[in-house]
Amino acid sequence: AQSVTQLDSQVPVFEEAPVELRCNYSSSVSVYLFWYVQYPNQGLQLLLKYLSGSTLVESINGFEAEFNKSQTSFHLRKPSVHISDTAEYFCAVSEGSKTSYDKVIFGPGTSLSVIP
Amino acid sequence: DAGVIQSPRHEVTEMGQEVTLRCKPISGHDYLFWYRQTMMRGLELLIYFNNNVPIDDSGMPEDRFSAKMPNASFSTLKIQPSEPRDSAVYFCASSLRVPVSPLHFGNGTRLTVT
Numbered sequence: 001a002q003s004v005t006q007l008d009s010q011v012p013v014f015e016e017a018p019v020e021l022r023c024n025y026s027s028s029v030s031v032y033l034f035w036y037v038q039y040p041n042q043g044l045q046l047l048l049k050y051l052s053g054s055t056l057v058e059s060i061n062g063f064e065a066e067f068n069k070s071q072t073s074f075h076l077r078k079p080s081v082h083i084s085d086t087a088e089y090f091c092a093v094s095e096g097s098k099t100s101y102d103k104v105i106f107g108p109g110t111s112l113s114v115i116p
Numbered sequence: 117d118a119g120v121i122q123s124p125r126h127e128v129t130e131m132g133q134e135v136t137l138r139c140k141p142i143s144g145h146d147y148l149f150w151y152r153q154t155m156m157r158g159l160e161l162l163i164y165f166n167n168n169v170p171i172d173d174s175g176m177p178e179d180r181f182s183a184k185m186p187n188a189s190f191s192t193l194k195i196q197p198s199e200p201r202d203s204a205v206y207f208c209a210s211s212l213r214v215p216v217s218p219l220h221f222g223n224g225t226r227l228t229v230t
Contacts, residue, residue: 043209044209044219045221049218102164103164104149104161107158109159
């Protein structure tokens with residue numbers, strides 16, 4: 001069975017500083033990996049995803065994540081955060097089953113607070 | 117594209133009452149997911165459908181919970197009878213094709229059972 005671990009429940013960081021949100025997963029088969037973001041009183045939105053190919057994936061707003069199979073990690077990074085990045089970030093995994101990869105499991109989330 | 121629509125946005129009910137949460141997925145999406153979010157347990161997958169057929173309901177906590185998808189444009193999650201520990205935000209999400217297409221989430225239903 002798959003599971004997702006996000007080691008940091010809360011991450012405070014000053015504006016324009018770099019940030020890394022950690023994500024580790026456990027799975028014995030191939031997986032697809034995602035980061036979703038949730039703003040207050042809203043549903044989750046896809047930030048970026050790894051399906052195949054280059055292990056480094058980027059979002060349109062400056063976030064990037066790197067898939068590391070040996071360490072079973074998919075950490076999210078941004079070199080310089082903005083106030084508007086304050087939100088809850090969820091790592092998610094989709095694990096291969098007999099016929100498809102359609103079960104998406106989310107980690108517990110990391111609350112990113114950007115301090116002016 | 118109106119997105120995934122959930123109703124009601126807020127529901128307050130007394131213990132023992134029946135609660136029905138509703139979801140209208142994005143037109144053309146083949147997958148529909150129900151998640152529950154709490155501070156203690158995070159975001160839990162309750163059940164998901166593919167082409168209106170329930171595929172995996174292993175996350176449904178008890179027999180008090182049931183979900184249906186009578187057609188491609190409507191799904192319900194019912195709790196009968198409700199209990200205070202069911203208080204949470206319930207999200208519905210739909211997807212064209214998992215995992216290559218993202219999950220599109222509704223704004224959730226905040227359920228409070230007193």
